[in-house]
Amino acid sequence: MIKHNEIERENIMKIMSIPEIKEYLNNNGIKPSLPRIKIFEYLNNYKSHPTADEIYLALIDELITLSKTTVYNTMDLFLKHNIIIQILIEENEIRYDSLTSNHGHFKCIKCNKIYDFKYDLADISIKELNGFSLNEYHTYIKGICKNCSENK
Amino acid sequence: MIKHNEIERENIMKIMSIPEIKEYLNNNGIKPSLPRIKIFEYLNNYKSHPTADEIYLALIDELITLSKTTVYNTMDLFLKHNIIIQILIEENEIRYDSLTSNHGHFKCIKCNKIYDFKYDLADISIKELNGFSLNEYHTYIKGICKNCSENK
DNA sequence: AATTATTTTGTAATCATTACATTTAATGAA
DNA sequence: TTCATTAAATGTAATGATTACAAAATAATT
Ligand SMILES: [Mn+2]
Ligand SMILES: [Mn+2]
Ligand SMILES: [Zn+2]
Ligand SMILES: [Zn+2]
Numbered sequence: 001m002i003k004h005n006e007i008e009r010e011n012i013m014k015i016m017s018i019p020e021i022k023e024y025l026n027n028n029g030i031k032p033s034l035p036r037i038k039i040f041e042y043l044n045n046y047k048s049h050p051t052a053d054e055i056y057l058a059l060i061d062e063l064i065t066l067s068k069t070t071v072y073n074t075m076d077l078f079l080k081h082n083i084i085i086q087i088l089i090e091e092n093e094i095r096y097d098s099l100t101s102n103h104g105h106f107k108c109i110k111c112n113k114i115y116d117f118k119y120d121l122a123d124i125s126i127k128e129l130n131g132f133s134l135n136e137y138h139t140y141i142k143g144i145c146k147n148c149s150e151n152k
Numbered sequence: 153m154i155k156h157n158e159i160e161r162e163n164i165m166k167i168m169s170i171p172e173i174k175e176y177l178n179n180n181g182i183k184p185s186l187p188r189i190k191i192f193e194y195l196n197n198y199k200s201h202p203t204a205d206e207i208y209l210a211l212i213d214e215l216i217t218l219s220k221t222t223v224y225n226t227m228d229l230f231l232k233h234n235i236i237i238q239i240l241i242e243e244n245e246i247r248y249d250s251l252t253s254n255h256g257h258f259k260c261i262k263c264n265k266i267y268d269f270k271y272d273l274a275d276i277s278i279k280e281l282n283g284f285s286l287n288e289y290h291t292y293i294k295g296i297c298k299n300c301s302e303n304k
Numbered sequence: 305a306a307t308t309a310t311t312t313t314g315t316a317a318t319c320a321t322t323a324c325a326t327t328t329a330a331t332g333a334a
Numbered sequence: 335t336t337c338a339t340t341a342a343a344t345g346t347a348a349t350g351a352t353t354a355c356a357a358a359a360t361a362a363t364t
Contacts (some may be wrong), residue, residue, distance in 0.1 A: 007330045032309065033360090053351080065359095072352065088240040092321075092351070106281055117280035121291070124276075128269035129258055129299035139273065139291045146283035184340065185329090204318080216329095220345045224321070226343095244320065244352075 010142050015045045028081045038063060039074050043084065044098040049105070089114070089140050102137050108145035115145065118119045167197045180233045190215060191226050195236065196250040201257070201266045203245050241266070241292050254289050260297035267297065 016024065021040050021091055025032040043050065052056070052071045062065050075096055078084040087095045089107050099116065106115040121137045168176065173192050177184040190211055195202065202210070204223045212218050227248055230236040239247045241259050251268065258267040273289045 003219070031361095035312075051351090062229070065313075068351095069314075069353090070312055073312080083304055086243065088233040091238065091240060091246050092244060094243050094351085104278070105307080106284060106286075109287070111300075114206075115280065115284075117278045119276055121293070124271055126256070126269045126271055127279060128267065131301065132258060132260075132295055133301060134258075134293050134295040137291075138293070139289075141273070141281070141286050141290070142288040143284055144284040148287060149283065183330095183341080187343070203320090216345075220320095221322085221345075222343050246320085 016041070017058050022050075024083070029084050030077060030081055030083070035059075035063060035066060035070050036074055036077075039071065040078070040098065043096055047113075049087055049095040051095055057073075057095075087138070087140070089142075102140065104139040106141045106143065106145070108148055109142055110144055110148040113145060168193070176235070180235050182229060182233055182235070187211075187215060187218060187222050188226055188229075191223065192230070192235075192250065193247055199265075201239055201247040201249050203247055207248075230262040239266075239290070239292070239293075256291040256293065258293045258295065258297070260300055261294055262296055265297060 016035060020043065021037050021044070022032040025036060025040065026079065030036060040054055042055055043078065046058070048054070052068065052075060055067065056068050056071045072129065078096075079086065080081055084096050084098050084100060085100050087097055088107055089095065089105065095114070102146045104119050106117060107113075108115070121139065122134075155197075168222065170189060171187050172254075173196070174184040177188060177192065182188060191207055194207055194210055195245065198210070200206070204220065204227060208218065208220050208223045213240055227236065234252060236248050236250050237252050239257055241247065241257065247266070254272065256269045256271050258269060259265075260267070269293065273291065
């Protein structure tokens with residue numbers, strides 16, 4: 001179970017080939033079964049931050065025996081091995097992201113697309129949190145994306 | 153329906169008396185019925201950022217006919233009139249906050265307490281979001297609070 | 305091949321939230 | 335005050351995402 005370094009983490013969002021995904025899962029202690037590979041591929045190589053249901057619907061045509069339970073099980077497994085994170089933006093829906101390094105999300109309320117952005121909350125000193133130990137940062141912003149503003 | 157200014161907003165988190173809550177609801181176009189007053193009082197004067205269920209359980213002894221539906225209806229009404237916000241920290245649970253001005257939340261993973269902190273994301277320029285219009289900022293941090301660290 | 309462990313699946317249960325229809329309370333003419 | 339109208343609160347049932355659980359399929363090991 002090799003620990004990945006920062007440079008490798010930065011690369012996670014790059015599109016990965018099937019052999020690369022296999023190796024990545026192996027390196028993180030996950031046996032790369034077909035559903036796991038395909039689910040990770042979809043998560044990592046497709047632009048969106050999908051829900052479990054979206055993953056299921058995207059893959060069911062190809063993996064015709066896939067069950068939703070498998071998607072949920074796989075998400076739990078990926079979470080346990082820290083190769084994905086959950087993101088909460090709308091109530092009652094969990095989205096998943098294979099980019100695990102700290103970054104923010106922007107959700108456009110017109111086209112519903114979720115954009116990543118870099119930022120570091122550690123830059124800001126928060127006096128109310130002196131003496132606290134901060135482990136996980138989450139930030140999301142809602143608004144209207146550039147594309148939707150222009151195409152009025 | 154009077155528009156409140158910044159100074160008034162800053163005061164929201166201050167503990168409010170029943171007559172003050174009545175006036176506040178009236179000023180925001182909400183008829184101050186007993187359940188509404190009590191729910192807002194609990195939300196505003198009690199430290200926590202409760203779920204609908206926590207509000208219900210906290211008030212049912214006093215308002216013995218209160219229904220959970222009323223709590224949800226009231227939350228929707230308060231949201232529509234912008235006197236509360238929703239906060240999402242854990243999956244599948246919606247919490248509510250009567251402090252509507254932009255601020256962050258810290259959730260301690262030991263004692264589960266949720267702390268407020270001030271900060272302004274607008275201070276940070278995010279180059280990926282040039283040309284986007286940003287409407288709502290949400291930030292939460294998870295970790296261990298000072299109190300829980302000290303009482304090891 | 306037979307045995308054992310792992311992975312995947314289908315079905316049923318859970319639980320927060322929502323929908324809806326009914327009851328209760330408040331308002332406001334007559 | 336009484337009657338009619340509107341608003342508020344309630345109880346019950348439905349929804350829908352997630353989880354629990356046990357069986358079936360697959361892979362690994364002997
Ligand atoms: Mn992301
Ligand atoms: Mn708060
Ligand atoms: Zn958009
Ligand atoms: Zn604590």
